[in-house]
Amino acid sequence: MSLLDVDRINTFYGDSHILFDVSLEVRENEVVALLGRNGAGKSTLLKTIAGALSPKSGSIVFGGVPIDRMPAHQIARLGLQLVPEERRVFGGITVHENLQLAAMTAKKPLSFSEIYRTFPRLDERRNNKGKALSGGEQQMVAIARAMIRDAQLILLDEPFEGLAPLIVRDLMNVCQDLAKQGRTIVVVEQNVTAALNMADRCYLLNTGHIVFGGTSAELQQRPEIMNRYLGAAA
Template sequence: MSLLEVAGLNTFYGDSHILFDVSMHVERNEVVALLGRNGAGKSTTLKSLMGVVTPRSGSVKFDGTEIAGKKSHAIALAGMQLVHEDRRIFGSLNVEENLVLASLSASEKWPLERIYDTFPRLKERRTSRGTDLSGGEQQMLAIARALIRSPKLILLDEPFEGLAPIIVRDLLAVCKKLAADGQTIVIVEQNIAAALSIANRTYILNNGHVVFDGTPQDLKAKPEILHRYLGV
């Protein structure tokens, strides 16, 4: 059984139909990249999985249990974590307070030292308020808040967006280390090269439809698909 099995997912914003019968699966210890142009439905897919947006129809089975339609906090308790594109850290709290707060309701949690080993910069900045962190540090903290809850699956929405190349390099190294350690990840990312460098498989969305499912090697062997749906 796959860790995540999605079948026939349809999601609307009001009367606007955004996702059309989206089906996908994610195996344990796998990294899946979800690619597509702006407005293709990638972030909506992650929000539908996490319960931020309630799908109109379809099935989402997580670790064997149906979660479609459940509230976000219940899905989080089941072991899924979404790192939003806008990070959503608490700016008035310092780094360590953000981490401790995130861990309070977790049934299993990473020790703080493991977080700081993963993100040494956060250890240096542990007494700094969220509003005093750089964009890269805020992104590290957003990912760390998800990891401290020891998730079965982590959903990363545009983790490299707007960051300096050196920060992207460091965050990519962290993602590769997490993957090597067996962390299951779904990543939405406009930096196609970065996403493909860590992914085992990839899906492409176009106007809310899945138009490709395969390995990064399969995708690179089909430049017409890269050009048609990703503009590269």
């Protein structure tokens, strides 16, 4: 069943046309990867879906509700959460306080025990301030804040950037487990191998256009497309 339908959206930064008639579908309980070189429009697409940017034309429907003209905070209340590349963990307060802040504005927040079962490392570090955390731990907090708000759809922007391979593996497992538990994930990631290993389906963007859509296995069987649009990243 389709959870998110993006239909021919065009998004601009000022006078610069960034996304050109982009269409995609995200089904319930799957992991979808958005791939492409730097500047392809991947992060712009996530921000447009989440309401941080408004498309000039086209439509976005989430859970049967049109959201393309809806403010970001209202979209978040519907159950769609963007985890930005910058993570935006509050450095001056503890891990637990970061989670408490996220839970305060949720209609039906998940229990802290459920969050700490998913991220045992955060349980160990719950009283440590955000600025004392490693990059991987900060990424865990960023994802956990989306989880605690009981998000149906979580948009992850470059979640593995700069992280050690073992941390990447653990976060990949968390994302796959979330999908099994009823969440849906859309991930933008430069680590093509990691993205394809965790994703059911993927879309490939090039200069603001969708140039491929299909399963991860189908893309891996098309080395000419991967070499052309991903180059050394593949």
